[in-house]
Amino acid sequence: MGDLHFKKSVELTLKVMGGKWKLVILCHLMDGVKRFGELKRGMPDITQKMLTQQLRELEEDGIIHREVFVQVPPKVEYSLTEYGKTMESVLHVMAEWGERHQERIEADYDE
Template identity: 50%
Template sequence: MRKRTYSCGLDAAVDIVGGKWKALILWALHHEPRRFGELKRSVPGISEKMLIQMLREMEAHGLVHREVYHQVPPKVEYSLTEFGQSLNTALIPLGVWGEENMRAIEAIPRD
């Protein structure tokens, strides 16, 4: 596999968190581990298929830890790794900016 080269730190960060869902999943896992169903309810509008895909990618990138408990019924919990927590911390100011500017952002005409 070829190593990716980035032009700046923002390029690298956007590559990891790119897309709509990953930041929302990171935020949903901010305080505590969650089971799949809890995550699905915490991220409105995400399909089951997309949530599975995003969790797999985030696990492969080292952002999310998947803990499987061998019990009946089966239990799986997702939590943030230290790497994922650090990214979540970096996203907090962006969320604050979004809250402060939500009306202006909502007023932008869309295609």
């Protein structure tokens, strides 16, 4: 695991998925198609500017699809691409690790 290929692969993954919000956005989109407002309500601590930026970057990397409906008022929906859906197993592993870490924190606190 300590080889150069492993390290470069992790670095590339972080380049695409890094940041505080991208993985959270993916978690929301794992539930299905969402509009911008739905995503914003699901992540009340993110600014509108940051959400827009993160969505654009995910779209540029082919992780999410943005569909614009020509109507008044304008409607935009976001969904995972087939490629984006490949992150699901990564998110599950991260969630499991997070649960174990939380248990460890609580156990340390109880001591």
